[in-house]
Amino acid sequence: MTTEEAYLISAGRLIDPLLRRDEEPATLYVAEGKIVDPANYPKDFPWTKIDAQGLIILPGLIDMHVHLREPGESRKETIKTATMAAAAGGITTVVAMPNTIPPADHPDTIAWIRKKVDKEAVVKVYPTGCITEERLGEKLAPFQSLIQAGAIALTDDGSCVQNARIMRRAMEYASVLGVPILDHCEDTALSDGGVMNEGLWSTLLGLPGWPSIAEELIVSRDILLCEKTGAKIHLQHLTTEGSIRLLRDAKKRGLPVSAEVCPHHIALTESALKEYDPRFKMNPPLRTEKDREALIEALVDGTVEVIASDHAPHALFEKEVEFEKAPFGVVGLETLVAVCLKELYFSKKMDLMDLFAKLTVGPSRVLGLEPPSLRYGSAADLILLDLNASWQVDSTAFFSKGKNTPFEGMHLKGRVVLTMIDGKIVWREKRLVEKQKTV
């Protein structure tokens, strides 16, 4: 990390999804932690130059679905390692899920997380609080206290509130407090015991299936409750064509419902499980090609406004077991951008503006955060992206303690080479540093 406070980032291609700006060459000035107008500074101001030729300058990304694993499971990940991974992945803001040990169902836990974040985090972190006590789905958590302590949304992620009456009350209560409910959509009576998508491959492999309808039933319920209560509901990590259809209809009716999809669900299908490799075991599971296409279509047509990693690290030994025994979850912070580029941009389905809107404007709107932007006065949270950098996924090089990536060995294109938060460089790829030295 450097201590310089004023930068002149020159000759890059600037893309700002909030302002719909796409300019090249562009020069950007950063001082006092913000994007600034150089006209307000003396001509001989000592800017530190960063040559962004051949690079894309983007606002910092928001990943609204991250498992930091602290408190309680630092063998899997820590706030420090997860946020270092986020910085290297170009993510300047992460939203932490509350399924920790203890769960974030009490303001003291939120306070503990915030304290640890202040001390160790490399990027901005916003905690979420639980919908129900201990995430058991039975009794509402103290929403107001959680929000006062710093929670920006409520979710039982990892679990889904099964009782519709409790969910209705949660949505009603949250709507008055002005925070969204984020829901992991899974009817556990239908998914019970399932470890992969129910279908041809689960039948072939003899593994218990987690059927699409277990997700769709809750999506449907949440939409109906949203209509009833008027509360903002955000559907996490959607995976099925049926869910997308339900969401699209709800949006047509103007309901305040939003949704996210994950890179692994748009890049992979259930057939990836043919070797019983637990690195492909996640909840919700990888689905069919038809589902994968529906998710991409929903991103392209705007039905889904957010891409999130659902970064869920596990210790290596926990995944080196029989498939059915392995925990659900994959890491994703350090591959998020490149996988999205591969599946959406290089495959010519989306342009960069729309793609990065799903990682900036989309999540900020769901969460009610200041949208990331490169306009004057905005916090200097930005990244430099080398679109042409080819690299191979090597989990041993990850900052994350979790090495459980389904993309191990995959050749990808596009790499974040610099990440800046509030005007401070928190990640800079070595070759960029070397390049600067030669300038």
Next chain:
Amino acid sequence: MQNLKLDAIKRKWKRKDLVSLEALDLSEIEAILLAAKEFKTILKENLPLPFLNRRTALALMVEPSTRTRVSFEIAAKKLGISFLSIDYKTSSIQKGESLKDTAKNLEALGIDFLIIRHPAAGSAAFLAKLLNISVINGGDGAHEHPTQGLLDLMTIEEHFGTVRGLKVLIVGDILHSRVARSTFWALSKYGAKVKFVGPITLLPSYFKDFGAEISYNLDEALPFADCIILLRLQHERQRKDLFPSIGEYIASYSLTTERMKKCKKDVLIMHPGPVERGVEMESELADSPNSAILKQVENGLAIRMAVFYLLASYFENR
């Protein structure tokens, strides 16, 4: 002792493990079957056996098993292989040791074959990737039980002279059956037409995508069958509420003397055992002239000897 036929078969063998029949190609299935036939002849005529002594096999049974373990044990001993078995109740897995660590320790002790029976599908594939010794799948959850599939294939071929074009019904709890899958792959790759029959909750339509036919009506399916393989209801693998009651299951899917009237006269009845008499079939049918149940057990021995023999040759052929 040299056996020219077996020598010729083993020279072509290129696999370290036997994990699934789906993964085998026709020539590999044919090789095992040919070797098994040869072993059967050797046993019957009391000819000298090709010994695999100085080798050790270990059966790690993380799920109850009697006939499979004993069959592997006798097959091993006939070939001069030292045989050990570990019961799940006494294994370190009970103490919380991972399957990986248990298997790595066993490998370090110098065994040559690990036979694994485990309730988790994919456990044999997991070990095959992890270990440098031969792993034999003795049944992994609802996935596969390859030696059972091969012995079924051998029994049917022996009885009819050929498998090609035969119509075989596999009846019962297809969803939870590893036998159904392995036997299906063996038979269909060998040219038989397989129809799965069972209640819809135990026979999801995805089985059609395997290339099988499916039916929910046993009475309708019976007249066409050359062979009927009845499966045990996998009570231990089933979740509740898959069908209303055993009584209702018996009424629809049990093979009875009454239902036998709809079958071809010489229809072959098979069952991987253990038979729950009165559930999958009427007790008398298990002992009737149509039944090949004990023949299956006999052929299982020859198949397992063939599997040991061929997998051992992988290391010789390298």
